[in-house]
Amino acid sequence: MNIQAAITIYKFEMARFRRTIFQSLVAPIITTSLYFVVFGAAIGSKIETINGVSYGSFIVPGLIMLYLMTESINNAAFGIYFPKFVGSIFEVLSAPVSSLEATVGYVGAAASKSTIIGLMIFLTSNLFVNHDIKYPLVMAIFIILTAITFSLFGFIIGIWAQNWEKLSIIPTLLVTPLVFLGGSFYSIDMLPEFWQKVSLLNPVFYLISGFRWSFFGTSEIPIALSIVAILSFMAICLAVIAIIFKTGYRLRT
Template identity: 65%
Template sequence: MNLYAVRAIYTFEMARAWRTLLQSVVSPVISTSLYFVVFGAAIGTRIAEIEGVSYGAFLVPGLIMLMLLTQSVSNASFGIFFPKFTGTIYELLSAPVSYFEIVVGYVGAAATKSLVLGLIILATAGFFVPLSVAHPFWMLLFLVLTAVTFSLLGFIIGIWADGFEKLQLVPLLVITPLTFLGGSFYSIDMLPPFWQAVTLFNPVLYLVSGFRWSFYGISDVSVGASLFMILLFLGICLAVVSWIFKTGYRLKP
């Protein structure tokens, strides 16, 4: 294994995040704080507790998940798209690195960034609402699995995209709507029966539900189902990435 290469890619990507600290960390923290102010403080005071949890506290796992998904996808997609766009990908393709090592470098860096961000948002949330984490191990496991899975998805989008428009297309048209409709801001019990059934087809629901369970022990679907869904999604992403490298799709003519 070319560990020097993995380290080079990883540190290079992390250095990019450090260079763009303002947009990497500060802006997601500010937007999450705004969510707390608007949904938690302004609207939340008029919403009753949900299964014994105040609405402000109920929001925290959903908001962290929202940021985790969007940041993982955007970090990883940009990380691999940018060398394609500038042409510097030639170096990656001509280097003695395996595809696995390339993925570990890029996805590892993107996942690290979103994990750190998730923890920062968690700490920020502590300023707004009283927090408790019932199952810390599961909380971290869900955090890591989600960050890795959606960084893989971002990596795939970055390879697939042949322009900046496409790079934004999936996050804007797929990820954000699914997250908003996946129980980030509400429990599906609050929906009419028809929409409850529809929501069960939204994969993000399982991630948010499992993650919220790790905080408060309450969930929309069983924890086992949440874990199964995220592992299934991880498997699908790994299969697609492996196919991309096997065929050289959008990388090698």
């Protein structure tokens, strides 16, 4: 196995992250702080506790998940789309690099970047609310699994996209609404019964619920269901990537 190639791609992508550190890290931190000021302090003070948790604390897992998912998708999609766009992807395609090695390099870097961003948001949240993490190990596992899974998804989008519009269309029109409607900022118990049932069709809901369980020990659905959901989505993404590399879809003519 050409491990050096995977490491090379990983380092190359992380170097891009370092070059854009302000845009990559500072922007999410500022935006998160605004969320806490608006939702946590201004609006949150008018909302009673949810399942015994203050509103400010309640939204922390949702916010981390929001960034973790969108940043994973954006980083991975851009990571593979940009070399396709400028043509430099020829280097990877003409090198002795297997699909697994390329995926590990690109997806590993994207997942690392979004995990760093997720942790920065978590640290930022500590400035506004105090929380004890009930199950820190589960929290770490959820962060890593979500970062990897959504980076795989972003990788697929980056390969599929043939222009900049397509690159942003799925994150904007599909993922962001699913994250917002998946209980990032509210408990589905607060919704009418019909919309509670609709929310159960949203795969992101299972991830946010499970992640929230690791913080507070309570969630709308069993934790096992959340883990099954994320692992299933990861398996689907891996299968799609395997097909892409086998057929050369939008990579090789």
